[in-house]
Amino acid sequence: MSNSLSTLFDKVWDAHVVRKIEDGPDVLFIDRHFIHEVTSPVAFLGMESRGVKVLFPERTFATADHNTPTINQHLPVKDALSANQLDALERNTAKYGISHWGLGNPKNGIVHVVGPENGITQPGMTIVCGDSHTSTHGAFGAIAFGIGTSEVEMVLSSQCIMQPKPKKMRISVNGMLSKAVTPKDVILYIIAKISASGATGYFVEYAGDVFENMSMEGRMTVCNMSIEMGARGGMIAPDETTFNYINGREKAPKGEAWDKALAYWQTLKTDEGATFDKEYTFSAADIEPMITYGTNPGMGLGISQHIPKAFDLEGGVSSYEKALSYMGFHEEDAMIGKPVDYVFIGSCTNGRIEDFRAFASIVKGRKKADNVTAWIVPGSHIVEQQIKEEGILDILTEAGFELRQPGCSACLAMNDDKVPKGKYAVSTSNRNFEGRQGPGARTLLASPLMAAAAAVTGVVTDPRELI
């Protein structure tokens, strides 16, 4: 474009282009790389067979999370295949001198929780990980996105990947959020409006007072789910909230380096008048507590609404009917009062301290419903510690809940935390795909408040009634 106005995304992207390939992708330098046990072993094998080494081991950080048990973490991992992946991560990181926060390490936790928590994630960085919810780190004004295993190998061996520059989309939400409407509801609302593929090919910037007034935890929840509308990632311009969050964390710059970093970070915003390929604007007042009823995150609605009729939706009637039949729901059903068997609070979407505070605010003084099995899984040991220190654990215990140990858990059900076939789970995670939480499991995505309301009443309940 001829004008010199740039978006936040342009500024960060352009500063990382090592080489532009004509009629091809850009070679993009990667500042920080996170790895975990599931998508890295084959990348390390690939490097071995090519006879190449890790180029900058100090830029890669490993944690074990996808495949780990959420009870008895001090015991050997029972599942042989999971144990094997954890060993492989241990071996590979030791071999190449990569920092590794394995099971039992006090810094261990879900990759997208521990990165920000320890100050590794910073504004203006490029960050990748072999997990699509890497978009979480965009909350800090970083370009962060998920990659495949071949790309993990690229980053390990060259600290670069090759990507065509995505198009740019801005999503603005303005006004004041109503009672019991959380960041999770905001993003579920946006995805329901734009659809599960509506932002494919784009990188999103979230703007407007709703995001400006949001905590870092909330911003992470929003950016986390950018991928669920097809976007490569989402980002929010860094501001005082961001700087305050980072300041003092272990890997944050200190002293003079802090001042220098801060001066740079303050330049990281979209210039007034810079253009986007697509823009959406929503009003905060239109958003109610949200819940999904189908098998992709775009199939969501306000809690007081009814499941739409197939002919109200564009295209794909047979896919729509397949989704409803999988869920055991019907057109025009109300969501309130639907049965609930499981409640999961956790994941890199809603596994941070604020989420457990929200959950506790509803369960306080109430009791867990007898028909509900609840999995309460902190995103990291640091979050677990906070839950204990703030007295949230006492509230949970009194209400009949147990706290588990950190990990991805029922978000993707690679460990033992699987929802049985046909059962309904109100889940604070990010995907309601068929079988995501276990073969045949039926997932209703929602906020921690909605999860808490379901956990104490045993059915889908409007959280506004319990506040």
Next chain:
Amino acid sequence: MAYDKFTVLTSTAVPLPIENVDTDQIIPARFLKATERKSFGDNLFRDWRYNADDSPKQDFVLNNPIYTGKILVAGKNFGSGSSREHAAWALYDYGFRCVVSSFFADIFKGNSLNIGLLPVTVSPEFLDKIFTAIEADPNTQIEVSLPEQTITILATGELEPFVINGYKKHNMLNGFDDIDYLQAMKAEIQQFVETSVY
């Protein structure tokens, strides 16, 4: 990992006219526990393909012997969801070399190109034509020409051009991957690091 070069592929095709086929369906998470790239094709579409007792589900297309071939034709927004490259591996290891849809999720598309599985995006109208042709005759031959960047229904001669960038095209024609390319530019990367902020 090296893959087969892709030039012109002529094959029958397997129809999967479902939208939003996500990577959890292509390869469920519980099969991601391997530390090597082996046997992913066996678990391709596992939960659609097999019952809980491992018996095949008769109504799923991969279990229907009349549909075979190296091309998978699928509904809109194929490959949404997770970044797991295992989804592309599963398709490739099963024997597919090309997936045709009217719309692909980004990460899936990138992963596929990296491992030698060609994603071909066609118009919704052309996608319908292919589905109709296969439905009428499961032996319908489809030709995918990478040099020409065209996809043709051979029986009727109907064809549509498709887009792929020059760099990726060159890679697929020669069986190269990005890692080879990046290894060759290490000096430039080392130099770049000197000036980087982080």
